[in-house]
Amino acid sequence: MSIYDNNFWEWVDRHRGTDPIKLRLAKKHSDPDWIDDAIAQIENERRSRSKFLITGETELLPRLMPVSLSVEQASSARVARLHHDIAGLEHGSKVLDMTCGLGVDASLLARDPSVRMTAVDLNKKIADVAAYNFKDRPNITVLNADSVEWLKKTEEHFDLIFIDPARRDDSGGRVYNIHDCTPDVTLLLPLLRARSKLIMVKMSPMLDVTQTLRDLPGTRELWSVAERGECRELLALIDSNEHHDPEIKIWNDGAIFTFTAGEEAEAQAKCRMPEVGMYLLEPSAATMKAGPFRLLCRRFNAFMIHHNTHLYTSDKRTDDFPGRNYEITEVIPYTSGHIRQLARKRIQADVATRNFPISADSLRTRLGIKKSGKTRITGITATDDRQYIIFAEKIEP
Numbered sequence: 001m002s003i004y005d006n007n008f009w010e011w012v013d014r015h016r017g018t019d020p021i022k023l024r025l026a027k028k029h030s031d032p033d034w035i036d037d038a039i040a041q042i043e044n045e046r047r048s049r050s051k052f053l054i055t056g057e058t059e060l061l062p063r064l065m066p067v068s069l070s071v072e073q074a075s076s077a078r079v080a081r082l083h084h085d086i087a088g089l090e091h092g093s094k095v096l097d098m099t100c101g102l103g104v105d106a107s108l109l110a111r112d113p114s115v116r117m118t119a120v121d122l123n124k125k126i127a128d129v130a131a132y133n134f135k136d137r138p139n140i141t142v143l144n145a146d147s148v149e150w151l152k153k154t155e156e157h158f159d160l161i162f163i164d165p166a167r168r169d170d171s172g173g174r175v176y177n178i179h180d181c182t183p184d185v186t187l188l189l190p191l192l193r194a195r196s197k198l199i200m201v202k203m204s205p206m207l208d209v210t211q212t213l214r215d216l217p218g219t220r221e222l223w224s225v226a227e228r229g230e231c232r233e234l235l236a237l238i239d240s241n242e243h244h245d246p247e248i249k250i251w252n253d254g255a256i257f258t259f260t261a262g263e264e265a266e267a268q269a270k271c272r273m274p275e276v277g278m279y280l281l282e283p284s285a286a287t288m289k290a291g292p293f294r295l296l297c298r299r300f301n302a303f304m305i306h307h308n309t310h311l312y313t314s315d316k317r318t319d320d321f322p323g324r325n326y327e328i329t330e331v332i333p334y335t336s337g338h339i340r341q342l343a344r345k346r347i348q349a350d351v352a353t354r355n356f357p358i359s360a361d362s363l364r365t366r367l368g369i370k371k372s373g374k375t376r377i378t379g380i381t382a383t384d385d386r387q388y389i390i391f392a393e394k395i396e397p
Contacts, residue, residue: 002128002132003033003034003037004034004037004064004132007032007034008032008034008037008038011035011038012038012041012042015038015042016042016045018042020039020040020042020043020046023039023042024039027039036066037066038066040065040066040067040068041064041065041066043068044065044066044068044071045065047071048065048071049061051071051074051076051077052074052076052077052104053077054077054078054081061077062102062103062104062107062133063132063133064129064132064133065102065129066129067102067125067126067129070101070102070126070129071102073101073164073167074101074102074104074105075104075105075164075202075233076104076227076232077104077108078227078253078254079225079227079232079233080104080105080107080108080109081108082223082225082251083105083108083109083162083200083202083235084108084109084111086200086221086223086235086237087109087160087162087198087200089109089112089115089159089160090159091112091114091115092114092115092116093112093114093115093116093159093160094115094116094118094156094157094158094159094160095109095110095115095116095117095118095158095159095160095161095162096117096118096120096147096151096156096158096160096161096162096195096196097109097117097118097119097120097162097163098120098147098148098151098161098162098163099120099121099147099162099163099164099165099166100119100120100121100126100127100130100142101121101126101130101164102126102129102130102133103119103130103133103134103140103142105162105164105202106119106130106134106140106162107133107134107137107140109160109162110137110139110140113138113139114139115139116139116141117139117140117141118141118143118156118158119134119140119141119142119143120142120143120144120145120147120150121142121143121144121147122144122145122146122147123144124144127142127143127144128144130142147163148183148188148191151191151192151195152191156195157195157196158195158196158197159196159197159198160196160197160198160199160200161192161195161196161198161199161200162200162202163183163185163188163192163199163200163201163202164201164202165178165181165182165183165184165185165201165202165203166181166182167181167204176204176206176207177207178203178204178207178212178215178216179215181203181204185201185216186215186216189216189217189218189238192238193218193238193240197239197240198237198238198239199236199237199238199239200235200236200237200238201216201235201236201238202233202234202235203233203234203235203236204233204234205224205225205231205232205233205234205285205289207234209222209224209234209248209289209290209291210261212234212236213246213261216236216238218238218239218240218241218242218243219236219237219238219243219246220237220238220239220241220243220246220247221236221237221246221247221248221249222234222235222236222237222246222247222248222249223235223236223237223248223249223250223251224248224249224250224251224286224287224289224290225251225286226250226251226252226253226284226285226286226287227253228253229284229285230285231284231285231286231288231289234289245260245261245262246260246261247259247260248260248261248290248292250284250286250287250290250292250322251286252284252286252287252322252323255320255322257287257292257320257322259290259292259295259299263292263295264291264292264293264294264295267292267294267295267297267298268294268297268298269293269294269297269304269307270297270302270303270304271303271304271305271306271307271383272303272304272305272313272383273305273331273382273383273384274305274313274328274331274380274382274388274390275313275328275331276328276329276330276331277327277328278313278314278315278327278328279313279314279315279316279317279318279325279326279327279328279395280311280312280313280325280326280327280328280376280378280390280392281296281300281302281311281312281313281314281318281321281323281324281325281326282311282312282323282324282326282352282378283296283310283311283312283322283323284322284323284324286322287322287323288310293310296312296321296322297312300312300314300318300321301314301315302314302318302321304383305354305380305381305382305383306355306380306381306382306383306385307383308355308381309354309355309380309381309382310354310355311354311378311380313328317395324394324395325394325395326376326392326393326394326395327392327393327395328390328391328392329391329392329393330390330391331388331389331390331391332388332389332391333386333387333388333389334379334386334387334388334389338389339366339367342367342368342389343366343367343368346368346370347367347368347369347370347375347377348369348370348371348372348375349369349370349371349372349374349375349376349377349391350371350372350374350375350376350377351363351364351367351369351371351376351377351378351379352376352377352378352379353378353379353380354378354379354380354381355380355381356379356380356381356387357387358379360379363377363379363389374393374394375391375392375393375394376390376391376392376393376394377389377390377391377392378390378392
């Protein structure tokens with residue numbers, strides 16, 4: 001009998017409104033074995049509800065989630081839906097998820113009941129949790145196994161293999177190099193290619209895009225994925241063909257910008273001084289990761305503020321720019337006299353720096369600025385190699 005029986009769920013339902021810290025302090029030796037999982041369930045439901053929900057699609061919230069690390073590492077529902085859309089699975093496809101976890105990606109990839117999903121996890125408890133979550137999904141089979149060894153032994157072939165290598169070492173510390181993740185996908189590629197038409201690899205956003213393309217030959221598309229202002233992952237879609245200039249795709253909460261490294265290499269950067277009345281264009285985190293810095297000038301008729309500043313100006317609002325638009329209201333030289341004048345004004349603003357001698361926090365302290373999200377103050381180095389402070393107002397989409 002599963003430990004997640006009626007008693008478990010009745011206790012969770014009864015205590016959902018109680019602070020998990022108080023529940024832990026109130027624990028007794030006589031409590032059932034599942035009490036820690038029940039408290040973790042309540043805590044993780046609170047922390048992750050927005051992560052696993054898409055408006056109108058409440059079924060994406062995993063029913064059972066007692067393992068906090070798995071909740072932290074799982075794709076959000078919106079990103080998992082992106083994985084589904086990128087895969088483009090046909091009716092009746094066969095899919096292998098080699099690192100199932102809670103099963104968020106498996107759930108979306110096998111959304112079509114005709115898709116046959118094999119979901120594997122090395123950790124027995126996590127595999128049991130996934131099996132519980134999929135008990136009403138007959139097209140999903142969950143296995144507790146070493147997915148690499150299982151794949152070596154099976155004779156099955158797949159239309160897609162999805163893998164999210166573990167980014168923690170034996171001591172639980174984070175690792176970022178693709179070769180340090182478990183398993184090392186670069187060594188597995190021959191096996192993966194022999195068993196599947198497509199391979200989808202979810203990776204750390206800390207990886208370098210150029211090196212990743214070298215490490216994963218056969219990459220057709222490399223996605224830099226940002227959600228709510230943060231770069232969440234790099235995602236490679238690999239097949240058996242040669243791709244001399246694969247597409248690099250930037251996903252910003254649904255908006256997509258596509259380019260190739262060849263296009264970026266051929267583009268010419270243009271620079272000019274920022275002025276009042278111009279629009280300030282700030283690349284998103286995913287755009288900064290992907291690095292189409294010169295190409296942004298050509299695509300949007302924009303100008304760099306400085307070759308190393310990675311901020312742009314435009315004479316018109318550019319809604320499809322892969323980042324944010326601001327309207328410049330003031331440009332002030334960064335001098336001691338101007339700093340003293342600004343500090344006396346007690347301004348409220350959001351503060352950032354790009355290619356600037358001090359951090360955003362240090363600039364905020366020097367100017368005595370209180371945080372606010374409407375006005376943007378950015379310390380920059382301009383094309384004349386001098387430092388300035390730009391005041392700009394955020395433009396809502």
